[in-house]
Every structure is written in C-alpha cells, then in structure tokens.
Amino acid sequence: MCAAPMALELPSAPKIGMVSLGCPKNLVDSERILTKLRADGYAMSADYAGADVVLVNTCGFLDSAKEESLEAIGEAIAENGRVIVTGCMGDEAATIRARFPQVLAVTGPHQYETVVGAVHEAAPVPPSPYLNLVPERDLKLTPRHYSYLKISEGCNHRCSFCIIPSIRGDLVSRRPDAILREAEKLVAAGTRELLVISQDTSAYGLDLKHAEWPWKGAPVRAHMTDLARELGKLGAWVRLHYVYPYPHVDRVIPLMAEGLVLPYLDIPFQHAAPNVLRAMKRPANEARVLERLKAWRAICPDIAIRSTFVVGFPGETDADFQYLLDWLDEAQLDRVGAFRFEPVKGAAANALPDQVPEEVKEERYARLMERTAAISAAKLQAKIGRTLDVIIDVVDEDGGATGRSKADAPEIDGEVHLRDAGSLAQGDIVRVLIEDADEHDLFGVPAA
Numbered sequence: 001m002c003a004a005p006m007a008l009e010l011p012s013a014p015k016i017g018m019v020s021l022g023c024p025k026n027l028v029d030s031e032r033i034l035t036k037l038r039a040d041g042y043a044m045s046a047d048y049a050g051a052d053v054v055l056v057n058t059c060g061f062l063d064s065a066k067e068e069s070l071e072a073i074g075e076a077i078a079e080n081g082r083v084i085v086t087g088c089m090g091d092e093a094a095t096i097r098a099r100f101p102q103v104l105a106v107t108g109p110h111q112y113e114t115v116v117g118a119v120h121e122a123a124p125v126p127p128s129p130y131l132n133l134v135p136e137r138d139l140k141l142t143p144r145h146y147s148y149l150k151i152s153e154g155c156n157h158r159c160s161f162c163i164i165p166s167i168r169g170d171l172v173s174r175r176p177d178a179i180l181r182e183a184e185k186l187v188a189a190g191t192r193e194l195l196v197i198s199q200d201t202s203a204y205g206l207d208l209k210h211a212e213w214p215w216k217g218a219p220v221r222a223h224m225t226d227l228a229r230e231l232g233k234l235g236a237w238v239r240l241h242y243v244y245p246y247p248h249v250d251r252v253i254p255l256m257a258e259g260l261v262l263p264y265l266d267i268p269f270q271h272a273a274p275n276v277l278r279a280m281k282r283p284a285n286e287a288r289v290l291e292r293l294k295a296w297r298a299i300c301p302d303i304a305i306r307s308t309f310v311v312g313f314p315g316e317t318d319a320d321f322q323y324l325l326d327w328l329d330e331a332q333l334d335r336v337g338a339f340r341f342e343p344v345k346g347a348a349a350n351a352l353p354d355q356v357p358e359e360v361k362e363e364r365y366a367r368l369m370e371r372t373a374a375i376s377a378a379k380l381q382a383k384i385g386r387t388l389d390v391i392i393d394v395v396d397e398d399g400g401a402t403g404r405s406k407a408d409a410p411e412i413d414g415e416v417h418l419r420d421a422g423s424l425a426q427g428d429i430v431r432v433l434i435e436d437a438d439e440h441d442l443f444g445v446p447a448a
Contacts, residue, residue: 013043014123017051017080019072022059024197024241026087028150029109030057033086036116041125048079052123053104055115060088060167062342073100082122086115088167109168143393145427146193146410147186151179151227155199156206159270160281160349161310161341164199173205176220176227177213183231192427193237193391195409196228202244225251232260237391237429239409241266245289256300262406263303265296270310272327273320279352280313290330304407306335311368312361313341314352321364325371334379335413336372340365373439380414380437387447390416390432392424403432405442414440421446 016037020030033055034044045051054076058069069089073096076083083103085096090108097103105118152173155165183194198204205211205222212219220226225248231238238261243249245267256263269289271277296303309324328336340361343350390403393410401421408414416432424430424446431447 012126013041014052014125015043015045015050016119016123017045017048017054017076018057019054019076020057021069021072022057022061022065022088024148024195025150025199026057026059028148028197029087029112030055031148032112033057033115036112037119040116040120042119042123048076051080051082053082053084053119054080055119056083056085056087058085058087058089060090060092061162061164062339062344064342066092070096070099073103077102084115084118084122086111091167143426144190145391145393146195147191148195148197149179149183149186149231150174150197151201151204152198156203157200158281158348160279160352161313161344161347163344163346166346168199171200171203171207173208173222175208175213176205176222176230177215179227180215180220180230180234183234183236187234187236190427191236192429193239194231194234195239195241196231197241199242200244201240201242202246202249224248225255228252228255228261232258237262237406239264239266241409243267245269245292250292250295253296253299253303256303263300264306264407264409265303266306266409269307271313271316271320271324272331273316273323276313276316276320276324279315280310280349290327293331302406304334305331306337306409306413307333308337308339309368310339310341311364312356312358314349314356315354316341316356316364321367325368328368328371328375332375332379333372334376334407336368336376337412338365338368338372376414377437377439380439380442383434383442384437385434387431387433388416388442388444390418390430390444392418392421392426392428392430395421395424395426403430405432414442416442416444418443419445 018030018034020027048054056073056076059065066089073083073085077100084105085103086107088109090106093106096106104122107114107118152171154169154171156171158165202224204224204227208222210221210223212221220230232255243265252261255261270280270282388405390405392401392403394402399420399422401418401424403416405416418432432444433447434442434444436443
C-alpha cells in the first residue's frame with residue numbers, strides 16, 4: 001500500500017493592516033491598494049498586533065486633518081512599529097520623517113504602484129502559486145451593499161482656501177467605459193448603491209474633451225449626464241457627490257425625475273455673499289442658484305440638496321454672514337454641513353487681510369448650525385405620514401434597524417430608524433411608513 005502523500009505546508013502570507021483617514025476619495029484609494037495587495041498574495045489584518053506592516057492613508061486638507069494623520073501614524077508606530085505612510089499628506093514627507101524617522105516609506109496621493117512596491121520591499125510575499133491569487137472581486141472597506149465610485153482625480157479650480165490641486169493635480173478623468181465596467185462588477189457583487197465621487201463631478205470628461213467610447217454596442221460620452229444615465233441603467237441607486245452647479249447640471253434633474261438617478265445633489269456652495277465668494281475665487285452667482293433650485297424642484301419635487309459652508313473666511317463681515325443666513329432661509333437646503341475657516345499651509349487665503357477672530361467664528365458657526373437644524377427639522381416633519389424607500393444599513397438584535405432614505409448619504413446625512421424590522425437584512429431596500437422625525441433623523445416602520 002502506498003503511503004499517504006505528505007500534506008503540503010503553505011508559506012504564511014504577510015498580513016497588512018490599514019488605517020484610512022479623510023474623505024471617501026481616500027477610502028477608494030485604500031480599497032484599490034488593498035485589492036492589489038490581496039491579488040499579490042497578502043492577507044489582511046484587522047488589528048495592529050496581527051499585521052506585518054501597517055499602512056496609514058493620510059488626509060492633508062486642513063491642519064487639523066494633518067494633525068489627526070500624524071496622531072494616527074504615531075499610534076501605528078507605537079502599536080506595531082512597521083509603518084508605511086501614503087495619501088494626501090505624503091507630499092510632506094519631510095514633516096512626517098522629522099516627527100517619525102522610523103517610518104518605512106512615505107508615498108503621495110493615488111501613487112498605487114509606489115505604495116504597493118514599498119509593501120513588497122518591507123514584507124515580501126513568499127513565492128507560492130497558492131498565495132498569489134487574484135480575488136474574485138475588489139476588496140471593499142465599505143459594507144457590501146454600497147460602494148464609492150471614483151470617476152476622476154484632481155481639480156482645475158484654484159479656490160483660495162484649498163490646496164487639493166497642489167496635492168492631487170489638475171483634473172484627470174477616467175474613461176466612461178472603464179467606470180461603467182467597474183460599476184457593473186460592483187452591482188453584480190452585491191452593491192445596491194453607487195456613490196459617485198471626485199473632486200469636481202460636474203467637470204468629468206472635460207480633460208478628455210468629452211470624447212466617446214463604445215459601451216454595450218453604443219457610444220458613451222465622457223460627460224456627467226451621459227455617465228449618470230448609463231449608471232442609472234444598472235439597477236442600483238446612483239448618488240452624485242461634489243457637484244458644482246455648472247449649467248449642464250440642469251440636464252441631470254430630469255434623470256432624477258425618471259428614477260434613473262437618486263433625487264440628491266451634493267453641491268459645495270461654501271458661501272452665498274458675493275464679496276466672500278470672490279475672495280474664495282468661486283463664482284458669485286448666488287441669485288441665479290436660487291432660481292435654479294426652484295426650477296429643479298419644479299421638475300423633481302423630492303430632490304434633496306446638501307451642501308457645505310465655510311464661516312469666518314477672511315474679510316467676512318457681519319453683513320456677509322447675515323446675507324448667508326438669509327440666503328439659507330430662501331434656499332431651504334435639506335442637509336447642511338459647516339466648517340470654521342482654518343488656515344491651511346500653502347493656501348492663498350492665509351495671506352488675505354481682515355482675518356476673523358476665533359470667537360467670532362465659533363459664534364457664527366453656532367448660529368448657522370442652529371438655523372439649518374431648524375430648516376432640516378421642518379423638512380423632516382413634513383415627511384411624517386409618507387411612505388419612503390429606505391436602504392437598510394444595520395439590523396439589530398432587538399428587532400430594530402437603521403437605514404437611509406434617498407435623501408441621505410452614508411456617514412454625512414441623517415438616518416431612518418425602524419421598529420418591527422427583524423425580518424430585514426443589510427442591503428434590503430424597503431418601503432417605510434414615516435411615523436416621527438427630529439432635527440436630522442426619521443423614525444418609522446416597514447410598510448405592510
């Protein structure tokens with residue numbers, strides 16, 4: 001009788017830990033890095049102790065974000081010791097190395113090959129056909145039912161408070177067929193909501209001169225409206241983020257009314273007072289914006305508009321701030337976030353005269369948030385008694401669930417809290433009868 005063959009002992013795959021900071025665009029970068037590393041044979045670690053190398057994907061947009069990134073690097077070094085830094089703050093390698101000389105490597109934003117190469121050097125994968133396998137689908141850091149879809153890198157704007165172009169460069173758009181192919185794969189793998197992101201979604205394809213590429217037997221332009229229409233045919237919710245109000249955005253609203261795209265626009269207005277907008281080097285067309293908001297709502301009454309605003313920008317007077325409050329009263333935006341102006345190293349706004357005192361920034365921030373919370377509360381109260389579509393994010397052990405309506409993006413907007421929802425599962429899209437509301441969230445029960 002032949003002896004049983006000796007069991008093959010596979011080499012152990014190095015494990016990678018990841019700390020991902022900052023915006024959804026950074027999260028997409030982290031997913032791409034981890035997907036490539038997984039394809040190269042690496043395993044993933046959920047904690048510092050189990051990792052052979054820890055990647056810290058940093059944010060460098062504000063000084064406070066930089067400090068958070070430095071703290072994360074410090075924690076990773078203290079807990080693990082073998083750290084590679086990437087992301088937006090990677091352009092400040094000297095600063096990082098001065099504080100943490102023991103980091104193994106520092107790479108800049110969306111330098112996928114460079115950071116993967118640094119990992120290979122720090123923790124090589126033992127050669128093995130059993131380890132070097134390509135995963136069936138990309139690794140995701142978000143739940144299975146929603147995915148961020150990055151359509152471009154960089155930005156052509158030169159806003160005086162922003163250093164993104166100096167970090168990520170000018171606009172570089174992806175081909176529409178490549179985006180649609182990725183989106184199709186995500187939907188096939190279980191994604192029920194696609195969150196379209198970039199630095200400037202409205203400018204998508206400008207660098208490609210809006211050229212056409214073949215997709216499923218027909219040409220598709222590298223243009224926001226064409227891309228949105230094709231994404232809407234895939235059967236998932238499509239949510240548009242970081243949309244500048246260019247004229248062609250008007251042509252996206254009918255797609256929302258048709259149900260191809262979610263009735264949701266994330267538009268970073270930043271301010272309304274003409275003097276402040278000019279100092280920010282942003283278009284001072286707030287009156288026209290109000291007219292367009294009315295027109296959009298006439299076409300698609302359920303459209304939800306979210307935006308962000310900066311208070312305390314250099315030169316912002318009491319009259320400018322009151323102008324913003326009055327504008328918000330008229331605009332009636334559904335979701336609003338605000339930031340106190342913070343000088344960022346390298347931003348032109350730092351040199352502007354008439355810097356606003358910190359205590360004035362705090363007072364204006366509190367007033368703006370109070371005003372917008374009241375607007376939000378009134379809008380949500382008007383939804384009581386309606387039945388809305390809700391995507392389920394979490395189901396708890398007590399028969400409750402938490403989800404989001406079409407007006408709510410994950411992490412940044414409100415939620416819908418459900419009772420009697422024990423039969424639901426994450427990723428389900430259900431009809432919900434709204435029973436109550438507060439300033440930011442809705443409460444309801446699955447409709448019969």
